[in-house]
Amino acid sequence: MSYCKKIFYLSLYKYTVKRFFSSSATEFRGVRVRFAPSPTGHLHLGGLRTALYNYLFAKLHGGKFILRIEDTDQTRLVPDAVEKLENDLKWVGIIPDESPLKGGPYGPYKQSERLSLYRPRLDDWMMTKKNESYHCFCSDRRLDLLRREALRSRQIPRYDNRCRHLSESEVKEKLEEGKPSCIRFKLSSDEQTFDDAVYGRISYNIALNEGDPVIMKTDGFPTYHFANVVDDHLMNISHVLRGVEWQISTTKHIMLYRAFGWKPPIYAHLPLILNPDGSKLSKRQGDIRVENFRNEGIFPEALLNYVVDAGGGFSKDTERKSSKIYSTPELAQQFDLKAIKPSSCHLSPDRLTEFNSYALERKLQDEKEILKLTENVKTLVTRTFQSRMESENLQLQDKYIVSVLNWSKNRITTLNDLVKDELAFLWTVPSHQVLQNLAEDSNINVLQDIKVQLSTQQGTEFTKDHLKIILKDFSIKTQFPFNRLMKLLRHAVSGLKEGPGVAEMMEILGQTSTLSRLDRAITFLKTVKTKQ
Template structure:
C-alpha cells in the first residue's frame, strides 16, 4: 500500500482531466471455446463450514468433475478483524471429510497460488494502480464520521444509504494537498456509464444499473486490503476461473464486477448464481443454529453421502429428485441448465432416513462393511470400555453379524451403542440390593398365588 500511495501523484489523473468518457471494453458473456473448466469455492474463514457452504462447494465440485475440470478452494480472509481461529483448517478438513477435496487449496498448493487472499495483496495493488492510471479509480479522503453522517441522513430521509462521490471531483492539486495530511486514503472505483447486460446460466439475462442506485464503492481500504468486489475479480482472473458458481445474493453485484472487468481489460468468466438453501419453513439458515455446521453432523455419525444427497435432492439441477444418489451419480446426472431460481427447502428431519439408506448401501458392500466393523469396534470400546465382561463381543465376526442383523433398524452406526442396544455388548449387572428386592417381591407374589 505504501509503495502504491507514493506513486499515486504520478499515476493518478482525475476523471475530468481525461476529457472523454472512460473507455471500457464491451463485456463478453463467457470464456473462450475449449477453455479448461476451472471453478472455485471461496468462503471467508469467519466461521466453520456449514450446510449452505457445503452445497455451494458441492455444486462447484460436481460441475468441475463432470467437465473434467479443476475445483479450487480460495479463502477470502481480507477482513482480518472477523477471522475465527481454526476456521480455515475446518473448511478444508470438512471438504475432505465430505469427499469433495479441492484440487488446489491453501493446504494442497497449486499453480495459481497463494490461495489465501491476505497473501495476494501485491496483485490487488497492481490492479488498483492500473485503475488509477486510467482514471477509473480515485482516492477518497472522507472520514468515517462523515460517511456515518451520510448514512444517518439517508435513513432519516427514508433513502437507501449511498456515498455521494464527493472525492471523485477532486483536482490533482487538491489530492496532493490531502495526501500530505492523510497518506493512506481509501481507493474507490468510478461507477459510470451503462452497466453491461449479462446472461446468468441460472437467472437468464440481467442488468443492474448500479451507478444510478449506489455510490462509488471502495475497492482498496486504507490498510491496503481489498474489498470483496476487487479481490474476487482480480483473483478469478489470475486463477483462470472459467465459471463462477456462487450464491444468488451476489447476483446484483455482478454488474459492478463486470464494470471492473471492463476497466481492467479482462475477459470475465461465465456466471451461475445458485438459489438459496433455506429451512423447511422458508427461513434462512443461520450460523447461530449450531446444528448446521458440518462438524456437528460428522460427530453425530451421519454419513457424508447422506448429507450430499439431501442437500441436492431438495433443490434442482437434476432430471428428477430422488433419494440415494452417490457422489459419482451426482456428478454424472448433474445438469447446470436444470437449476431453477426457486430456493431449496431443506427438511433435516428426513436426514436420518437418508442416512439409513446410505448406511444399508455401505453394509451391502463387503469392503465398506469391513470398514464399518472397525468403526463399530471403536465405538463399542469407547462407549462401554471397562463394562465389557466378555471381550469376545469385539471380535470382527460378531460385530459384523450385529451390523447385518440390525441394519434395517438403525439410522446411524452410533445407534448400536445407545442404551437401547447395550445388551448386545454387556451382561446386565444386578447388585445384592436389587436381588434382595426382587426376592421379596417374588415371595409376596408366591403367597398371593398359592393362598
C-alpha cells in the same frame, strides 16, 4: 503433396486459427471453478451446496475445482478455520485440485498472501485509466454519520461519492499531507446486463442503490469485490457458481472486468436453501454445520444427497428414486446446470435420515466399507462405554459387529443409535442394580432351568423363530406365566424393561453371550440371597 491435400490442410489451418481467436478463453483453458469462502466460521449447508455444485460441475466437464480463501477482512478471521474447512470438505469427499494446503500453479490460495498481486495492477490501471477510480479521504466518522442519517430517513445507506469530485490538485495536496485514503471505483450510471446461467438475463443499475465501492482499503488490503475479480482472472476461472445473494454484486464485478479489459467468467447463481419453516439458513445455526452432522453420525454420502435433494440441478432424463442414494461420481454424471430451478428450495430433515439409512444399507454391501464401519463401531462403543470396560467385557468381535449392523440397519438411522440406552444391551451386560430386583428363589430356579434348556440347542437352532417355540413350551411345561418369563429373561439378558423381543435379543447376542449373561445373573442373584 497433392493439390487437394494442400487445399485441405490450408483450410484446416485457417479454421483452427479462426476458431482460436474467435472462441472464448474458457473453451481453451477448460472448466475451472472455485469455492471461495471466508474463514469466519464453520462450513454449513449453504456453503457445502456451493462447494458441491462447483465440484460436480468440474468433474462433469473434466475441469479443476479450486479452494480459495478470501480473508481480506482480517478482523473476522477464526483461528484454524482454513484447516477445519478443508477437513470438512475432505470428509464429504470434495477434494480440491488446488487449495491453500495442497498448493497449485496459481497460488497462493489465500488472499492475504496475494497482496503483492493486487497493488501493482491497481496502480497500473489508475495510471492508464485515471477517470475510473479515485482516492477517498472520508473518515470513518463521516461515513458513520452518512449511514445513520440514511437509516433515520429510512433510506438505503450509501456513500455520497463526495471525493469523486475532488480536483487533481486537491488530491495531490491531501496525499502530500499524508492523509490516509482508500481507493474507490466509479460505478457507471447505466443499467448493466449479463446472462445468468440459472436466472437468465439480468439487468440492474447498481448505482441507484450504492455509492462508489471501495476496492483498496487504507490498510493496503483489497476489498472482497476487487480481490475477487483479480483472483478469478489470474486463476483463469471459467465459471462462477455461487449463491444468489451475490447476484446483486455481479454487475459491479462485471464493470470491474470491463474496466480492466478482461473477459468475465460465466456466472450461475444458486437459489436459496431455506429451513423447513421458510426462514433463511444462518451461520449461527449450530444444526446446519457440517461438523455437527458428522458428530451425529450422518454419513458423507447421505449429507451430499440431502443437499442435492433440496437444491435440484439434475437432468430430467434421470429418475431420482426416493429409495436410492448416489455416490459423488454418480452425482457428477447426472449434474445439469440448466436443470437448476431459480426458485428457493426447502430442507426436509426426514429425507436426511432416509438417506443415511440408504447409505448404511449400501455400505453393508461393500467389503471395504464393512471394514470401515466395523472400526467406527468399535471406536464409538469403546468411547461411549469406556467407564465400564474394566469391570465388564464389551462385545467387539468383528463378526459380531457385522451381524449387529445387518440386524439393526432397519432400526437405526445413524451409527450413534447403536449406543443409545435401548440398544446398549448389544455391548454391555445388565447392571447389578437392575438384577438385584430379581432376587427371588423362583426366579433363580427358572433362570437355571431355562439356561439348561438353551444350552442343549445346536448353534444353527439358536434363531428367533426356534427360540420363541422353546420359550413357549418351557412356560407351558413349568406353568411359569409366559409374560412373567419374558420380563425375567429381558431383565437378565438386557436390563431393559422394553425393547426388541426377547427371542430376537437372544438371537442377535448369540448362544454363548446369552448363556453367559444368564449364568452371570444366576450367580449374582444367589449371592444376594445368601446375604439376605
